Amino acid sequence: xxxxxxxxxxxxxxxxxxxxxxxGCVLQHDDGTHVVSxxxxxxxxxxxxxxxxxxSAAGRTARTWHMxxxxxxxxxxxxxxxxxxxxxxxxxxxxxxAVLIRALAPLKGVxxxxxxxxxxxxxATLCDGPGKLCAALGITRQHDGTALTxxxxxxxxxxxxxxxxxxIVGPRVGISKAVDWPLRFRVR
DNA sequence: ACGCGGATGGCCT
DNA sequence: GGCCATCCGCGTA
Numbered sequence: 001x002x003x004x005x006x007x008x009x010x011x012x013x014x015x016x017x018x019x020x021x022x023x024g025c026v027l028q029h030d031d032g033t034h035v036v037s038x039x040x041x042x043x044x045x046x047x048x049x050x051x052x053x054x055x056s057a058a059g060r061t062a063r064t065w066h067m068x069x070x071x072x073x074x075x076x077x078x079x080x081x082x083x084x085x086x087x088x089x090x091x092x093x094x095x096x097x098a099v100l101i102r103a104l105a106p107l108k109g110v111x112x113x114x115x116x117x118x119x120x121x122x123x124a125t126l127c128d129g130p131g132k133l134c135a136a137l138g139i140t141r142q143h144d145g146t147a148l149t150x151x152x153x154x155x156x157x158x159x160x161x162x163x164x165x166x167x168i169v170g171p172r173v174g175i176s177k178a179v180d181w182p183l184r185f186r187v188r
Numbered sequence: 189a190c191g192c193g194g195a196t197g198g199c200c201t
Numbered sequence: 202g203g204c205c206a207t208c209c210g211c212g213t214a
Binding site for chain 1: 204206209
Binding site for chain 1: 195196197198199200
């Protein structure tokens with residue numbers, strides 16, 4: 001029996017809670033030829049327009065359009081002229097909160113990941129960064145605005161739950177505002 | 189084991 | 202024009 005994607009109701013909660021609960025779940029890309037997936041081991045919450053570090057703080061622009069979409073939407077953006085990053089939109093449609101997927105532990109299609117990321121020296125470094133995991137899974141602009149809840153090639157599915165004592169909470173990285181807000185979650 | 193800087197391009201002011 | 206929710210390689214220990 002195939003696993004089923006997490007429903008929209010899962011994402012219709014505070015970004016902080018969704019970020020915590022996404023740990024242990026599985027991000028999967030099935031392009032029709034290959035299935036590539038990984039267990040989510042690091043996330044960051046971006047709370048909404050009132051969060052200075054959130055892309056939604058600048059309002060709904062062409063770039064940030066899908067961050068304001070319905071819960072369970074993929075918000076994929078291009079950064080530093082080189083890298084893609086993927087978020088899961090949370091909260092009410094139009095609100096503008098999301099969870100950045102920061103790292104995975106490879107599960108399926110490791111050989112495909114290695115072909116897509118020939119510079120990775122070990123399996124552990126195939127997906128241990130937001131740009132790396134998008135490269136390894138083949139996530140690009142084509143996934144921006146698609147539903148993670150099914151009907152698209154990119155989905156998030158339930159996995160092995162992570163106990164509270166197995167979660168490390170800390171500040172978000174790579175940002176210049178609200179640098180002390182403890183919204184980064186990582187599997188120990 | 190760190191720290192630093194170049195790559196590289198879209199978007200907002 | 203400047204700023205990025207990054208990655209990689211090279212330098213110094």
